Amino acid sequence: MQSKDFTPDIFHLSIPVVAMDIVIFTVYRDTLCVVLMPGLRENSVGKLVLPGGIIAHGESLDTSFDRILEAKTGITGIYKEQLATFGDADRDTRGHVISVVYYALVDTNMFLDKIDMTKTILLPLSEVTTETIAYDHAKIILYARQRLEWKMGYTTIIKNILPECFTLSQLQHVYEVVFGKTFDKRNFRKKILALGIIEETGIKNKSSSKRPAELYRFSDKDVKMLAGIV
Amino acid sequence: MQSKDFTPDIFHLSIPVVAMDIVIFTVYRDTLCVVLMPGLRENSVGKLVLPGGIIAHGESLDTSFDRILEAKTGITGIYKEQLATFGDADRDTRGHVISVVYYALVDTNMFLDKIDMTKTILLPLSEVTTETIAYDHAKIILYARQRLEWKMGYTTIIKNILPECFTLSQLQHVYEVVFGKTFDKRNFRKKILALGIIEETGIKNKSSSKRPAELYRFSDKDVKMLAGIV
DNA sequence: ACAAAAGTGTTAGCAATACACCCATGC
């Protein structure tokens, strides 16, 4: 079931239509970015939109997410969390569309080969404005960004935006990009290591032309709650 | 527009139906309780359900909330926050119903006179189970309770479950009820007062037959973010 | 040998915790 299966008349039934939009965050070239696509409808052309689609009858939210994500971006199997539901009657000029929004995190290296770069744009968060982005999607992205920052402060959610193995500097860098400030290297390492959430792999990163750094991984498969990472 | 305006055939359109359910928390007789109503449909009779209804075409989520809350409980103008959206296809046997859930807080004294006690039940959280509660509403209530606890730890959301003026003991008691543990009276007072979020009214509570306690109020009208209340 | 990122400890200040007694009132 694709969203194109739905003819415009579903927007004029006696009940609202339910859609899903997805805010995909990734760190690309040292910048926090969101995955967007060019708007293709008369009310979004010339602007960017979030990947999204209509939720089909009988389809669970998880199933919708997988279907819409893959159909729109080619990406599969990434970490997601429900963000919120936006339902103002005038947010889409086609009719009353209530949108259930998820946000997702992905390591850039894991999806750059899967996506079609002719239909997909990685927009830095600093360029997210209502001028460039259609509907209420700019508002949604900024709300998702808040939630991301919040969650990064007290869970290990960051693991989903990093490769399996990473250096402490890479880890610190992602925190710095998301929080928009720098941290002291010694205090950062002390704190992260004291939390016991990551472990050494014993491997060293030889890809830099500088002193090789120890690679770490998260000990736990799942996202864990913690008091005060940052 | 009432939910009874919708005939069963809306459940068999080509798209899911959107509903709203409301989890109203209050502290009643020293216990955290949730507002429920007896189930009236064939698939909920004999159990309790959350107050809820169908979201109408063209109606914003805020408008739906106000309408459904008043229609079902008689309560108006209380603090609310969106919780999450639940959309499994089999959560309602009538058809595919996606429910946008809000949770709300209210001071018991403010609504005991408004509600119809023949149709409304204050159920202690300890009695929330799938045996007593229909659909997936028990799961929703427990999820809302988690969120409440979480939010009480780092915001002044608690003000919405208390009367305008309250004693420090009352305040501490609500924290203890929600967190399910006791706090040291001296440390609690020191911390709360150091946060600067409440102020003395100068009035003393003479209703108890013991030493009268100083009454306090929150200085700020809105819910404020804080680091670590509890 | 030099440029560039990796790695490493100590101290000082603040916040959280544990803990016990006197006070004001109604009955």
Added chain:
DNA sequence: GCATGGGTGTATTGCTAACACTTTTGT
């Protein structure tokens, strides 16, 4: 005068934040 909840201070411990130099590698 006694039972009940209201109100108060200090000492210890653990966490947070500030701060600079040495090491390893590639070129």
